[in-house]
Every structure is written in structure tokens, then in C-alpha cells.
Amino acid sequence: MEDFGGEGREGMYTTWLGRLLRLDGRRERQSFVLLSLAFLLIVLPLAAATDDAAGFLAVALPGSVLMVLALAQRCRDLGLPGHASLLVLLPGVGIGVWTALAVAPGTPGPNCHGPDPRLRHLRRDLLIEHG
Numbered sequence: 001m002e003d004f005g006g007e008g009r010e011g012m013y014t015t016w017l018g019r020l021l022r023l024d025g026r027r028e029r030q031s032f033v034l035l036s037l038a039f040l041l042i043v044l045p046l047a048a049a050t051d052d053a054a055g056f057l058a059v060a061l062p063g064s065v066l067m068v069l070a071l072a073q074r075c076r077d078l079g080l081p082g083h084a085s086l087l088v089l090l091p092g093v094g095i096g097v098w099t100a101l102a103v104a105p106g107t108p109g110p111n112c113h114g115p116d117p118r119l120r121h122l123r124r125d126l127l128i129e130h131g
Contacts, residue, residue, distance in 0.1 A: 020035070020069060020070065021066075021069065022069070023069070023072075024076075024113065025073055025076065025114045026076050026077035026106065026113055026114050026117045027070055027073035027074045027077055027117055028077065028106060029074075029102060029105070031117075032070055032073075032074045032102060033102050035067065036067070036070070039066075042063075043060065043063030043064075044063075046059045047059040047060035068085060071098075072085045075101065076113035076114070077107065077111075077113070077117060078104055078106055078107060079107045079111045079112070085101075088101075106118070
């Protein structure tokens with residue numbers, strides 16, 4: 001499945017939200033760090049500011065699901081299975097796993113989980129330049 005352009009289902013994945021909601025595919029370091037910061041600076045404070053458990057879950061649960069998807073995509077960018085993202089839940093180990101995911105370069109070129117997400121920007125720029 002092509003990650004840029006196309007119509008129908010493939011075209012949906014060209015948006016940032018479409019790429020975030022994918023259960024497959026890869027995520028580059030920059031967007032992973034930005035999503036993590038958004039989670040820490042927006043989702044968690046909003047969830048903490050709610051007055052009841054239902055409000056907390058209404059904010060924290062969707063944000064947590066999106067963060068887990070991003071973690072799994074980042075693992076796949078490194079050639080690891082998405083399940084490896086669950087290591088961030090281990091006390092004392094989680095911050096080290098997150099740091100490794102944030103700084104380690106992904107597999108160059110395509111791997112068994114899809115095309116290199118860093119090349120998506122290059123393909124877009126080439127299409128704009130050359131019509």
C-alpha cells in the first residue's frame with residue numbers, strides 16, 4: 001500500500017490523523033516526539049483537571065490509545081514488532097525504552113513493516129516540484 005497519494009483507502013492515510021490511526025506502518029522520530037509532547041502537555045493535564053472518573057477516562061483513554069499506536073509504529077520503524085511498545089509500561093524501564101525509541105534512527109528504506117516514513121516528505125516535495 002502506497003503511503004502517499006492515491007484514492008480511497010490509501011488517500012486517507014496521507015493525512016496526519018489517518019497515519020496516526022493506522023494499526024500498521026511506521027513512524028519517524030520527529031512526529032513521535034511531537035506526539036509524546038502533546039500527550040504530556042495537553043492530554044494528561046486535561047485528564048487531571050477533570051472532576052470525576054468518567055471525565056478522566058473520556059480524555060485519558062483516547063489519548064492513551066493514540067500514544068500506544070504511535071509507540072507501536074515507532075517500534076516498527078526500528079524493525080521491531082509493535083508489541084515491543086508495551087515495554088514502556090515496565091516501571092524503571094519505560095523511560096529508557098521511550099528514550100531509545102525517540103533517539104534511535106529507524107531502519108533506512110523499506111522494512112517488513114512498510115516504506116520508510118522519512119521518504120514520505122521527499123516524495124511529496126518531488127511531486128509538488130515536478131507536478
